[in-house]
Amino acid sequence: MLRRLTTPHLVRLLGEWRGGGTAYLALAAALRALILEGRLPPHTRLPSERALATALGLSRNTVTAALDVLREQGYLASRRGTGSWVTSPRLPDDRPDERLAPASDVIDLTLANLPAPTDLGVLASRAASALAREFGGHGYEPFGLPAARAAVAAYLSRRGLPTTAEQVLITQGALHAWDLVLRAFARPGDRVLVETPTYPGALDSLRAHSCVPVSVPVGLDGWDLAFMRSALRDARPRLGYLIPDFQNPTGFCASAAQRVAVVREARAAGALLVSDESLAELWIDAGKRPASLAAKDAGASVLAVGSLSKTVWGGLRTGWIRADPEIVRRLALARGSQDVGSPVLGQLLAVEVLPRLDTLLDSRRKLLRERRDALLKALTAERPAWRAACPSGGMFIWAELPHTTSASALAVRAVEHGVRVAAGPRFGAGGGFEQRLRLPFTQPPERLAEAVRRLAAAEDTLGPRSSTGAPANRWIA
Numbered sequence: 001m002l003r004r005l006t007t008p009h010l011v012r013l014l015g016e017w018r019g020g021g022t023a024y025l026a027l028a029a030a031l032r033a034l035i036l037e038g039r040l041p042p043h044t045r046l047p048s049e050r051a052l053a054t055a056l057g058l059s060r061n062t063v064t065a066a067l068d069v070l071r072e073q074g075y076l077a078s079r080r081g082t083g084s085w086v087t088s089p090r091l092p093d094d095r096p097d098e099r100l101a102p103a104s105d106v107i108d109l110t111l112a113n114l115p116a117p118t119d120l121g122v123l124a125s126r127a128a129s130a131l132a133r134e135f136g137g138h139g140y141e142p143f144g145l146p147a148a149r150a151a152v153a154a155y156l157s158r159r160g161l162p163t164t165a166e167q168v169l170i171t172q173g174a175l176h177a178w179d180l181v182l183r184a185f186a187r188p189g190d191r192v193l194v195e196t197p198t199y200p201g202a203l204d205s206l207r208a209h210s211c212v213p214v215s216v217p218v219g220l221d222g223w224d225l226a227f228m229r230s231a232l233r234d235a236r237p238r239l240g241y242l243i244p245d246f247q248n249p250t251g252f253c254a255s256a257a258q259r260v261a262v263v264r265e266a267r268a269a270g271a272l273l274v275s276d277e278s279l280a281e282l283w284i285d286a287g288k289r290p291a292s293l294a295a296k297d298a299g300a301s302v303l304a305v306g307s308l309s310k311t312v313w314g315g316l317r318t319g320w321i322r323a324d325p326e327i328v329r330r331l332a333l334a335r336g337s338q339d340v341g342s343p344v345l346g347q348l349l350a351v352e353v354l355p356r357l358d359t360l361l362d363s364r365r366k367l368l369r370e371r372r373d374a375l376l377k378a379l380t381a382e383r384p385a386w387r388a389a390c391p392s393g394g395m396f397i398w399a400e401l402p403h404t405t406s407a408s409a410l411a412v413r414a415v416e417h418g419v420r421v422a423a424g425p426r427f428g429a430g431g432g433f434e435q436r437l438r439l440p441f442t443q444p445p446e447r448l449a450e451a452v453r454r455l456a457a458a459e460d461t462l463g464p465r466s467s468t469g470a471p472a473n474r475w476i477a
């Protein structure tokens with residue numbers, strides 16, 4: 001069923017959309033930004049082209065040309081007699097802003113990953129030597145190689161979460177783990193609790209499974225527990241996806257008391273919680289570490305997801321789910337129509353890496369501390385008006401821009417200045433966060449300083465509250 005949108009309402013949403021340049025492209029970009037931010041949800045019918053043209057003081061041809069652009073990009077559909085309506089935004093397969101970027105020397109802040117540690121090559125050679133021993137078998141391991149499951153179980157137990165190999169399923173990273181949980185436990189239309197803001201990849205998976213997000217606000221001081229309670233009790237979500245440790249994008253780390261409260265509420269509501277612990281080991285400032293959300297769970301209502309992507313290297317594509325053995329079995333079955341199992345070579349490398357992870361992490365934390373401090377220093381020097389809290393771990397600063405700057409507009413302009421960055425709206429299930437920019441501190445200090453200089457130069461070229469199209473960054477990590 002289509003929802004109607006009046007002409008004055010759309011004009012109000014568009015605000016100051018004329019940023020200079022060709023009118024039809026600017027209008028298309030502004031409408032696209034509204035669609036991507038969730039402010040023009042799918043199934044919203046736009047006013048007629050004639051009404052819009054009159055209200056905006058444009059020729060009908062200009063409005064038609066703008067809508068043609070959106071139709072071509074898959075954001076709008078039209079039918080004679082019905083008009084035009086918003087379709088579910090299909091994010092482009094490539095990076096659409098790539099073409100606009102200077103040919104070289106773009107600093108990409110949309111991805112938060114460290115380069116591989118230097119010793120990884122040696123460990124990879126050892127894994128490759130061990131591969132020959134596996135050749136006699138079939139190579140399909142939906143639960144994971146026994147050695148890899150045992151290595152993850154030993155690692156988690158060392159971290160204070162006693163785990164047996166039967167409780168472990170090896171996946172191709174944390175995002176794959178979450179997708180597998182959705183595949184096994186969610187049906188189209190099911191409600192799924194998520195933090196807002198949250199990791200965009202998790203939201204994309206949820207949409208791909210046609211689930212409905214139930215958003216619970218999270219800030220630097222933590223989850224809004226009252227909101228969490230009412231969301232769990234009233235919306236009765238089947239699943240919840242939380243990032244309790246150094247959350248992407250806020251950097252927030254839940255206290256032990258918050259963890260206990262959330263697990264208790266989820267159990268009472270019968271929701272299965274997924275605790276994405278991809279960033280849990282990346283604490284930077286020493287202090288008491290709260291235990292895994294799964295450690296607070298006496299039953300089978302928390303699935304802990306982990307990955308080597310953030311701690312070691314994104315290209316490993318190796319992660320895991322730690323859950324009750326019966327849940328592990330269901331997840332392994334759900335793999336039958338998907339990937340059947342993780343690549344054996346990657347699992348053998350995990351067997352080499354996991355026992356050495358604590359040593360590797362010492363140098364990762366040192367690197368992240370230097371880079372976090374360098375980013376904060378650059379922000380203080382170049383953009384004192386931006387507010388940037390210092391996270392005690394993880395990889396991100398969730399910078400708050402002055403209310404005169406739109407993060408989407410800045411992200412678009414930044415590409416012209418040689419920086420690609422993820423604007424706040426990409427992190428909310430229904431958009432929002434137009435005052436926020438996620439800045440990862442995974443690049444070397446001098447690159448971060450240069451990125452901030454370029455962002456500052458880009459912001460200086462923006463008019464007050466310029467509203468251009470949000471860059472539809474498909475790949476955000």
Ligand SMILES: Cc1ncc(COP(=O)(O)O)c(C=O)c1O
Binds near residue numbers: 176308
């Ligand atoms: C919280 C969170 N979970 C999962 C991922 C993706 O992890 P993986 O590469 O293991 O799929 C990311 C990447 O940014 C992340 O921030």
